[in-house]
Amino acid sequence: MNQDSLSQEVSGQENTSKDRLRLWLRVLKATRTVESAIRENLRQEFATTLPRFDVMAALTQHDEGLKMSELSSVLKVSNGNVTGIIERLVEDGHVLREKVPGDRRASRVRLTSAGSAEFARQAAAHEAWIDKIFAEVTPDAAQSMAEALDGVARRLDNKDSET
Amino acid sequence: MNQDSLSQEVSGQENTSKDRLRLWLRVLKATRTVESAIRENLRQEFATTLPRFDVMAALTQHDEGLKMSELSSVLKVSNGNVTGIIERLVEDGHVLREKVPGDRRASRVRLTSAGSAEFARQAAAHEAWIDKIFAEVTPDAAQSMAEALDGVARRLDNKDSET
Numbered sequence: 596m597n598q599d600s601l602s603q604e605v606s607g608q609e610n611t612s613k614d615r616l617r618l619w620l621r622v623l624k625a626t627r628t629v630e631s632a633i634r635e636n637l638r639q640e641f642a643t644t645l646p647r648f649d650v651m652a653a654l655t656q657h658d659e660g661l662k663m664s665e666l667s668s669v670l671k672v673s674n675g676n677v678t679g680i681i682e683r684l685v686e687d688g689h690v691l692r693e694k695v696p697g698d699r700r701a702s703r704v705r706l707t708s709a710g711s712a713e714f715a716r717q718a719a720a721h722e723a724w725i726d727k728i729f730a731e732v733t734p735d736a737a738q739s740m741a742e743a744l745d746g747v748a749r750r751l752d753n754k755d756s757e758t
Numbered sequence: 759m760n761q762d763s764l765s766q767e768v769s770g771q772e773n774t775s776k777d778r779l780r781l782w783l784r785v786l787k788a789t790r791t792v793e794s795a796i797r798e799n800l801r802q803e804f805a806t807t808l809p810r811f812d813v814m815a816a817l818t819q820h821d822e823g824l825k826m827s828e829l830s831s832v833l834k835v836s837n838g839n840v841t842g843i844i845e846r847l848v849e850d851g852h853v854l855r856e857k858v859p860g861d862r863r864a865s866r867v868r869l870t871s872a873g874s875a876e877f878a879r880q881a882a883a884h885e886a887w888i889d890k891i892f893a894e895v896t897p898d899a900a901q902s903m904a905e906a907l908d909g910v911a912r913r914l915d916n917k918d919s920e921t
Contacts, residue, residue: 612889625907726775744788
């Protein structure tokens with residue numbers, strides 16, 4: 596740590612609010628750049644979209660299927676958005692809709708075996724893209740980044756639950 | 759650095775592609791959480807949206823104004839999206855449209871003085887929100903995070919320009 600950042604840490608505020616803003620803008624820029632590369636790869640190699648990929652990823656974690664409301668809350672998007680995505684995945688034969696016993700109005704969705712197989716291919720490719728993109732990030736930098744970001748997310752999640 | 763991460767760094771691959779994927783998912787989750795807090799704050803405190811805030815931020819950097827096409831490319835969004843945002847900002851009296859001398863079809867947009875004053879208030883609040891959210895991130899963690907993410911963004915930008 597050099598003299599500047601040391602005195603910053605001791606004296607607190609002033610400089611660091613600009614530093615934090617700059618850090619956030621860099622995080623945001625990098626995230627958007629990576630996300631747009633992923634979107635493009637999904638489109639070119641699998642003719643699919645990031646929201647569809649995210650829905651399939653969520654369903655992979657739940658063999659017994661999820662209600663639409665559960666899926667929305669897992670994904671933190673609105674029911675309306677998820678409906679359109681599910682319709683498309685049903686058309687593609689990747690997702691099945693089932694009745695929920697004892698709840699006449701609810702349906703549950705889950706991956707078909709074709710959907711599972713397709714998602715396995717997409718997930719492997721996705722992992723390889725990320726591996727390549729993050730290749731230069733050292734384990735140490737990764738560790739401190741992950742801890743810092745988890746702290747940020749936790750801070751906001753706690754704030755949410757207070758209100 | 760512990761034995762595990764050391765041997766990982768020496769032997770390379772295998773474990774680290776999962777680690778990198780996990781890191782990316784944490785980055786993404788934290789970014790989305792922060793972004794949604796910012797959206798909510800902008801809505802509640804300024805009755806505005808993140809895209810409008812981003813457009814005003816871009817115009818603040820260009821006193822002489824920007825053509826719509828320049829604005830789209832600065833923001834990396836489509837012309838169509840920017841048009842709707844600008845229309846709303848013009849209605850609000852925050853942005854002016856002007857003719858471009860020598861180019862009959864193009865117009866340039868810039869902030870009005872009311873827009874500049876409004877954005878200054880929003881930007882100060884935004885900086886304070888970020889400062890609070892990132893309060894626990896140490897300067898060291900911030901530094902290594904910023905460097906790692908810049909490397910990631912650079913890697914992808916170079917790839918883009920090759921194709």
